[in-house]
Amino acid sequence: MIVGDSKPLEEILEMIKGRDKVLVLGCRGCVTVCNVGGEKEVGILATALRIARKKAGQPPTVDGMTLERQCDPEYIEELAEVAGDYDAIISIACGVGPQFVAERYPEAAVFPGINTTFIGGALEHGVWAERCQSCGNCLVHNFGGLCPIARCSKSLMNGPCGGSAKGNCEISPEVPCVWHQIVEKMEKMGRLQELEKVWPNKNWLTSRDGGPRKRVREDLKQ
Amino acid sequence: MRLQYPASVRVIQLPCSGRVDILHLLKAFEEGADGVYVAGCMEGDCHFLTGNFKARRKVNYVKKVLEQLGMEPERIEMYNMSSAEGPRFAQVAREFTQRIQELGPSPVKAAQAA
Numbered sequence: 335m336i337v338g339d340s341k342p343l344e345e346i347l348e349m350i351k352g353r354d355k356v357l358v359l360g361c362r363g364c365v366t367v368c369n370v371g372g373e374k375e376v377g378i379l380a381t382a383l384r385i386a387r388k389k390a391g392q393p394p395t396v397d398g399m400t401l402e403r404q405c406d407p408e409y410i411e412e413l414a415e416v417a418g419d420y421d422a423i424i425s426i427a428c429g430v431g432p433q434f435v436a437e438r439y440p441e442a443a444v445f446p447g448i449n450t451t452f453i454g455g456a457l458e459h460g461v462w463a464e465r466c467q468s469c470g471n472c473l474v475h476n477f478g479g480l481c482p483i484a485r486c487s488k489s490l491m492n493g494p495c496g497g498s499a500k501g502n503c504e505i506s507p508e509v510p511c512v513w514h515q516i517v518e519k520m521e522k523m524g525r526l527q528e529l530e531k532v533w534p535n536k537n538w539l540t541s542r543d544g545g546p547r548k549r550v551r552e553d554l555k556q
Numbered sequence: 557m558r559l560q561y562p563a564s565v566r567v568i569q570l571p572c573s574g575r576v577d578i579l580h581l582l583k584a585f586e587e588g589a590d591g592v593y594v595a596g597c598m599e600g601d602c603h604f605l606t607g608n609f610k611a612r613r614k615v616n617y618v619k620k621v622l623e624q625l626g627m628e629p630e631r632i633e634m635y636n637m638s639s640a641e642g643p644r645f646a647q648v649a650r651e652f653t654q655r656i657q658e659l660g661p662s663p664v665k666a667a668q669a670a
Binding site for chain 1: 578585621625626664
């Protein structure tokens with residue numbers, strides 16, 4: 335899923351300064367699963383903003399609404415009747431949400447209420463870790479199912495580097511060295527010799543280096 | 557036992573302190589409560605094992621929200637007491653009421669009254 339973090343309330347309050355009617359817009363997709371932008375968080379943020387407004391003696395109109403997804407136009411369409419009623423729309427979806435809302439409703443003032451941080455998974459309830467960097471060319475099967483692009487601080491294809499110590503990365507003892515894990519895993523699987531292969535420079539054209547990405551599926555397009 | 561505690565304390569019963577939600581706590585402040593405290597069972601004595609620990613974490617979350625809103629985090633607190641400790645319940649009610657009286661009315665209520 336796409337994992338995000340709530341923006342500090344001070345930052346959000348500064349964004350919506352002077353805007354009377356505010357809508358907090360949640361998303362039932364990834365951000366609901368990582369507990370940062372779903373219906374519950376819409377309620378919490380809207381309530382906190384109303385408290386701030388009441389405290390400052392300002393009009394407390396802060397409503398909440400949660401869309402099925404904010405990354406599909408048909409759900410963004412549900413806003414059509416209400417978008418014009420608000421002076422600010424705070425989207426607490428991933429970075430796609432505020433952009434889709436702003437594209438569909440060009441007159442609306444749209445603000446991001448969360449910071450989109452990474453593509454990852456839950457290690458346990460309340461703990462998430464990065465697992466994918468969407469490089470556009472998945473190779474994890476060569477490394478025992480562990481991704482050296484997303485999980486090595488230097489995205490090394492031929493590791494580990496000299497900074498690997500006691501199984502941890504030199505950037506922090508809290509960060510495991512994924513190359514240490516790869517070697518251990520491959521050894522356990524009896525596939526250590528596969529790591530003798532020297533990988534050439536990775537072609538980053540499939541990643542962000544090739545510019546913004548777009549996919550067209552002719553079989554699905556209507 | 558007929559113990560006295562301040563009439564300003566409004567008791568809201570929950571099946572377990574773990575049932576309390578961040579939204580419940582924030583709503584109370586939105587509606588103008590000067591202070592909110594959660595009275596849970598003694599740590600280690602939760603019938604549902606971790607309800608009171610969860611309540612404490614939610615209280616701590618709301619403390620941070622209040623701080624970000626420029627309100628005193630002391631306006632919300634978590635207390636642990638056994639259901640057999642009537643005198644402690646009354647004592648905590650008095651202590652917390654005293655604390656809130658020292659902090660004064662909630663700025664939410666004050667701004668609305670103005």
